[in-house]
Amino acid sequence: MPEKELIRWLREQIGPYPGIELGPGDDAAVIAPQTDSRVLVTVDCFVEGTHFPTDAAPERTGHKVIAASISDIAAMGCYPLGCFATLAVGRSAPDAWLKALGRAMLTAAADYGAPLAGGDVTSGDGPTCISVTVVGETRGLDPVLRSGARPGQRLFVTGRLGGSLLGRHLEAAPRVGEGLFLNREVGVTAMIDLSDGLSTDLHHIADESGVGAVVRSADIPVSEAAVEMARRDGRTALEHALDDGEDFELLFAVNAAKADELRERWPFDLPLTEIGVITECGVLIEEADGSRRPLQPGGYEHEWNAR
């Protein structure tokens, strides 16, 4: 299928959506944020073989790239508005794969309130590269930054962690409603979505806030997939919960005085777990016997030069 035809096909799939004034087909899309809105922008790149398996169903890959990208807006506690994507299509990608991918991206984006409103498709010789941009808006809220954590605040995490590689990373659900609740109703002070893994992402909050943290190993919510991974590779389920990436759950800090209220008012089925506390310095993990050791960032970092 020539580029033009694929683009036409994709355009036909897109309807008018609230907030999108002008969709694909011109030099740029036009979005109409609310007048009291600042605008958020996040960009993410997904490479075949690194971020999604070559043999993954295109429906799952399409869902994942959109969900993982919108997750960044959820982590700011704000409203997603629209998605944009570029696709450098490897020569081995068949038309049916492309259409299924496109359809899944369109569906996921619309489901999360951020319709796919533009893109660029080109050919490439290597693995397929998908780049996703999500635009969000504040609607009068202040975005929740990574830098707002202060000593004494409590650390919480949503969901259960670890083992997403067994498949959950392709079924990620961005915590948009949860992020908005935490920002608007609770006023959490710092937030991040878990893409690199808890042990790494907690360092991001600590570094950006200029603080430390202690997490209690007994309180980390371990997923069934982490247990399954542990059975397979001999590492512990806790290690998987700490170090595996792509959980796309929310990790956040909240004033101690609000912790009980948060637990009582939490309106979602998704588990909410208090896992530790913000301190002056040092990122530590506390064992059941009270002993503490440094929590090393164990998340995956893409290194392209072992050269």
Place this chain on the structure above:
Amino acid sequence: MPEKELIRWLREQIGPYPGIELGPGDDAAVIAPQTDSRVLVTVDCFVEGTHFPTDAAPERTGHKVIAASISDIAAMGCYPLGCFATLAVGRSAPDAWLKALGRAMLTAAADYGAPLAGGDVTSGDGPTCISVTVVGETRGLDPVLRSGARPGQRLFVTGRLGGSLLGRHLEAAPRVGEGLFLNREVGVTAMIDLSDGLSTDLHHIADESGVGAVVRSADIPVSEAAVEMARRDGRTALEHALDDGEDFELLFAVNAAKADELRERWPFDLPLTEIGVITECGVLIEEADGSRRPLQPGGYEHEWNAR
């Protein structure tokens, strides 16, 4: 250089810029458009070997990807606000190449008033893929669409066309000031930037506006590079001016009553040429002897499946 270190290095190069409230380092960037602004978004993908030569100087490639992307905001007659980029780095790209590329992107983005305010860097096995997102704003203006051309309006183009492959495509200058002048001061009715080539991009305006057009071959402004290309490959310089892509000049329609005023008030050194007229239907080229023939879209289209 690990991803983290490159990202840190890039972040250190970025200063605070007007309009950017929060730059790289959090889950999303925050931009503060003016309160009467709608927001424009454009995304473009550039693949090594297709959109830039593997052996092109990274300084030129970095400039090109930013300039070509901002050109889409120029073609809407609006204000660029910020750039975002993802980079899937091929394994053969050395650190020095990456840093020079990053520096050139930062410089170009800042020069055109749309600072690079966020990104994602990852590794890939294939050619390097660069995806650029540009966010713009209207500041009370209406964006100039491709769809506003009406019969009787005059067609103009900026600059001289053709032969950009000889090098000019790497030195593109987005016509931001010109686009703003045409929108704000003149009120042009339809506009596009020439990325696919005049013969193709004119069809985009005709198709989106539901009109036709006649361009006069004698009036097409032919670049020296088009003449040089013709000398090399035996096609005519006019053919290169019509069909070569990546001129990044502006093609636009304006009410006939305003054409003289436009020429008189045009405040730029860049050539401005009236090349034809909008008609009811059919996209034609008129020779010096008055004969007309269909102008076929001759621009390059990426086809990834000769499979």
